[in-house]
Amino acid sequence: MTDFIPIRNYSDPLQASMAKELLTQNDIICYLDTENHSFASWVYISSLGGVSLLVAKEKYETAKELIEIFDLKSNEEVEEKCPKCSSAILREQNSNWFIKLIWCLISFTPAPYNNSSRVCKNCGNKWHADLGDV
16 A cells, blocks of 8 residues: 655645646656545635645655646746736736625625736736736
8 A cells, every 4th residue: 555645735726736737647646635625615725724735655755856846837927018018017907995895795705806907007008917908
């Protein structure tokens, strides 16, 4: 029987799944602990300690090296630029926080998705960060 030891905890279950897939592609036996709990009740993910990635004891060192590379690549900062003029001088334009506060108080649910947009100070172009030009 293979012994499994934790190699890393993730607060984001999707990132944990990507790390698991990376290890699986490199023939390292691993699994995610509390993955289903984190998807079913994402509000409690921090109290569960996140999603634990466990690997076979024999492949721990190899897995550790791969995970370190994966974490470095996934944490790289990408400088956001205006899609129109390529300027990096931007400002963020947030949606109405007051409406979100009222929503939370009335419905007892978390605030809706943050749909802030970016505005280029150079050319005045406005866009949503995930959606491109508006």
